[in-house]
Amino acid sequence: MDSIRIKQVDEVKISRYILKYTLEDWNNIVESDAVIVGAGPSGMTAAYYLAKAGLKTVVFERRLSFGGGIGGGAMQFHKLVIETPADEVLKEFGISLTKAEEGVYIVDSAEFMAKLASKAIDAGAKIIHGISVDDVIFRENPLRVAGVAVEWTGTQMSGLHVDPLFISSKAVVDATGHDAEVISVASRKVPELQISIPGEKSAYSSIAEELVVENSGKVVPGLYAAGMAVCEIKALPRMGPIFGAMVLSGKKVAEDIIRDLSNT
Ligand code: 48H
Numbered sequence: 075m076d077s078i079r080i081k082q083v084d085e086v087k088i089s090r091y092i093l094k095y096t097l098e099d100w101n102n103i104v105e106s107d108a109v110i111v112g113a114g115p116s117g118m119t120a121a122y123y124l125a126k127a128g129l130k131t132v133v134f135e136r137r138l139s140f141g142g143g144i145g146g147g148a149m150q151f152h153k154l155v156i157e158t159p160a161d162e163v164l165k166e167f168g169i170s171l172t173k174a175e176e177g178v179y180i181v182d183s184a185e186f187m188a189k190l191a192s193k194a195i196d197a198g199a200k201i202i203h204g205i206s207v208d209d210v211i212f213r214e215n216p217l218r219v220a221g222v223a224v225e226w227t228g229t230q231m232s233g234l235h236v237d238p239l240f241i242s243s244k245a246v247v248d249a250t251g252h253d254a255e256v257i258s259v260a261s262r263k264v265p266e267l268q269i270s271i272p273g274e275k276s277a278y279s280s281i282a283e284e285l286v287v288e289n290s291g292k293v294v295p296g297l298y299a300a301g302m303a304v305c306e307i308k309a310l311p312r313m314g315p316i317f318g319a320m321v322l323s324g325k326k327v328a329e330d331i332i333r334d335l336s337n338t
Pocket residue numbers: 111112113114115116117134135136137140141142143144205206207208249250251252255256300301302303312313314315316317320
């Protein structure tokens with residue numbers, strides 16, 4: 075067998091290329107159309123539809139992985155339940171579904187998170203890992219959320235006093251899950267936005283799914299809620315490891331943002 079000739083690249087070039095192309099991305103991201111906080115099911119679904127509509131879309135994810143709560147499955151069993159009409163969304167992502175009964179499907183958690191991420195990226199969304207959003211930018215006249223403050227997750231964990239970078243965005247989506255972190259910080263630090271956070275309720279799966287989707291969307295101008303964050307801010311019940319509402323919520327938020335931005 076012939077020996078394989080591998081192109082030689084030295085360390086300085088490796089560093090220079092990484093810095094050049096990373097900073098090119100950040101320069102572009104610093105002024106976005108849509109910032110999504112959290113790469114869980116609702117965030118990645120929203121990212122896909124927003125990017126597909128041609129909006130400059132970035133997802134900041136605290137961890138070094140995709141999927142949020144998908145990876146843990148149900149008590150770490152690697153299957154999740156999806157119900158109609160969310161199956162249509164999953165089919166658009168090319169995710170395989172096993173029919174359990176009419177309108178109820180089973181999905182493999184690894185395939186679910188991998189394909190959500192892959193489709194969102196292919197549609198043009200930029201997903202950046204290891205970044206935590208810890209504040210918002212606000213503006214008066216009219217009062218609105220106008221972007222986010224970001225910090226390396228590692229820096230946050232270190233406890234070092236490091237100021238963040240600011241990212242401006244026409245729309246910010248809180249897709250951070252149960253803690254609704256972005257809406258919580260906006261509620262606390264910008265009281266004039268008058269956001270109250272009653273907290274999510276205990277499980278009532280059969281009604282929770284529709285309620286989450288219905289209540290997904292704009293919280294205050296510039297700030298939107300998707301996924302479990304909606305339960306936290308609207309006192310809705312949790313539903314456990316059934317994920318139809320998460321993807322439908324992400325889709326609804328994307329549609330609301332596309333409509334709102336086309337009206338401005
Ligand atoms: C950057 C952040 C920050 C931050 C958090 O929890 P998720 O999976 O969120 P959803 O709402 O898309 O999906 C919820 C679902 O997983 C779930 O928990 C369900 C259906 N539960 C039902 C029940 O009864 O319990 O993903 C949120 C993502 C995670 O990856 C976080 O790491 C990330 O957001 N994140 N990223 N900056 N401040 N906070």
